Amino acid sequence: xxxxxxxxxxxxxxxxxxxxxxxxxxxxxxxxxxxAVHQGGRVSxxxxxxxxxxxxxxxxxxxxxxxxxxxxxxxxAPPIRGASGYLVLAVLATIFTVLSGIVALSLTxxxxxxxxxxxxxxxxxxxxxxxxxxxxxxxxxHRGQAxxxxxxxxxxxxxxxxxxxxxxRCGMVFFPENDQVIPLHAFRAHLWQIGxxxx
Numbered sequence: 001x002x003x004x005x006x007x008x009x010x011x012x013x014x015x016x017x018x019x020x021x022x023x024x025x026x027x028x029x030x031x032x033x034x035x036a037v038h039q040g041g042r043v044s045x046x047x048x049x050x051x052x053x054x055x056x057x058x059x060x061x062x063x064x065x066x067x068x069x070x071x072x073x074x075x076x077a078p079p080i081r082g083a084s085g086y087l088v089l090a091v092l093a094t095i096f097t098v099l100s101g102i103v104a105l106s107l108t109x110x111x112x113x114x115x116x117x118x119x120x121x122x123x124x125x126x127x128x129x130x131x132x133x134x135x136x137x138x139x140x141x142h143r144g145q146a147x148x149x150x151x152x153x154x155x156x157x158x159x160x161x162x163x164x165x166x167x168x169r170c171g172m173v174f175f176p177e178n179d180q181v182i183p184l185h186a187f188r189a190h191l192w193q194i195g196x197x198x199x
Contacts, residue, residue: 022167023179034074034164034173041071073184074173076161076191077154083143090136097129150197157195 018028046063104122164173166184173187174180182190 019176023174023181024170024172030168031165034166037166038071038074041068076157080147083140086136086140090133093129093133097126097133101126157191
């Protein structure tokens with residue numbers, strides 16, 4: 001929720017500085033906790049939309065989440081990216097390599113007068129399959145390690161993220177305990193550096 005001007009009036013007529021005042025504009029009326037800003041900028045929607053098959057129309061459901069630019073900039077971590085596609089690619093490429101290798105081997109053994117070009121085209125498919133298989137397994141391993149590292153760094157990031165406040169007036173993120181101010185466009189890079197994310 002947006003912080004209120006809860007500063008008590010002094011005998012001199014001055015107001016005490018709120019600990020949640022923005023270090024740049026010194027105001028609190030547009031200051032909001034970063035997790036609240038991030039969550040408030042995400043809106044779920046659903047409905048029915050028209051769709052057509054030839055001349056026939058019908059309604060099709062749709063749904064999703066709309067995210068504001070401010071909410072996206074305050075996102076504490078990149079999304080976990082799936083690695084299963086690379087594993088499927090590696091397995092299929094391995095199967096292709098084995099089958100094409102069997103065919104190439106049988107053609108090589110059976111063919112007495114096979115030319116160099118013929119041998120090249122016979123063995124190029126197993127070689128390509130082997131390359132795709134190795135690439136798929138390497139990418140699967142790399143993506144899995146990156147996701148594991150991201151999960152390990154998430155707690156450090158959330159600890160920092162949950163202490164941050166955002167000033168809607170200045171577009172700045174700050175930490176009340178040390179008056180550190182970070183521009184909105186640089187905040188996500190700051191968090192990802194803390195989490196040691198490499199995406």
